[in-house]
Amino acid sequence: QQQVKQSPQSLIVQKGGISIINCAYENTAxxxxxxxxxxxxKGPALLIAIRPDxxxxxxxxxxxxxxxxxxQFSLHxxxxxxxDSATYFCAANFGNEKLTFGTGTRLTIIP
Amino acid sequence: GAVVSQHPxxxxxxxxxxxxxxxxxLDFQATTMFWYRQFPKQxxxxxxxxxxxxxxxxxxxxxxxxxxINHASLTLSTLTVTSAHPEDSSFYICSASPPGxxxxxxxxxxxxxxxxx
Numbered sequence: 001q002q003q004v005k006q007s008p009q010s011l012i013v014q015k016g017g018i019s020i021i022n023c024a025y026e027n028t029a030x031x032x033x034x035x036x037x038x039x040x041x042k043g044p045a046l047l048i049a050i051r052p053d054x055x056x057x058x059x060x061x062x063x064x065x066x067x068x069x070x071x072q073f074s075l076h077x078x079x080x081x082x083x084d085s086a087t088y089f090c091a092a093n094f095g096n097e098k099l100t101f102g103t104g105t106r107l108t109i110i111p
Numbered sequence: 112g113a114v115v116s117q118h119p120x121x122x123x124x125x126x127x128x129x130x131x132x133x134x135x136x137l138d139f140q141a142t143t144m145f146w147y148r149q150f151p152k153q154x155x156x157x158x159x160x161x162x163x164x165x166x167x168x169x170x171x172x173x174x175x176x177x178x179x180i181n182h183a184s185l186t187l188s189t190l191t192v193t194s195a196h197p198e199d200s201s202f203y204i205c206s207a208s209p210p211g212x213x214x215x216x217x218x219x220x221x222x223x224x225x226x227x228x
Contacts, residue, residue, distance in 0.1 A: 032213075032214040032215070034214065034217070036219075041222070041224065042221050042222060043115075043117075043204045043206075043219035043220050043221045043222045044155065044204070044219050045219065046217060046218075049214075049215065089154060089155065093214055098145075098157055098160070099157070099214065099217070100157075101154045101155045101156075102154065103153075103154050104152075104153070104154050106152075
């Protein structure tokens, strides 16, 4: 079954801390694992993405770690800021043109 | 960067009526657009794939006659919710990608909040 399991469902992190969100997939996925950020009442926006031939990708404060053998990937947000408070979705492409999304993580950064 | 625009951003309609949502790619041509539905505090669920010049492909469990999709041009796809009922109230989001960019260019619209009363 084409599922992407995401955890935690919600996360509260102090300003300046590290936010970590994890995702796991069950079946063999193909060449694209993106993370999306969504603010209330808005569509998702691509944050960062990784391909399975790379174990880590960093863009500014955002890092994706990818473990192909474990079929897991995670998003790390360094120096978390109140403006990072949003819902984050991981996703994966399973060999066709359709993205399958994780269940989402509501991140709250507190002062 | 690529921009996908949706209209309207919010709509309230009476039960039994139909409502049309537009999705436009503003600075690129899109032969394929995707329509998602998102219930409060839930993930995005793909409803259908809109194909320019041909019939849309619907996901399992999505009623074709209820959610009519028309992709009449390379920059416009429309989703019409027919005979809407309160359970159709949801956040509808479209997405598209510029030619050649595949998933790396996936851009979402800002969504349409549909409320059926």
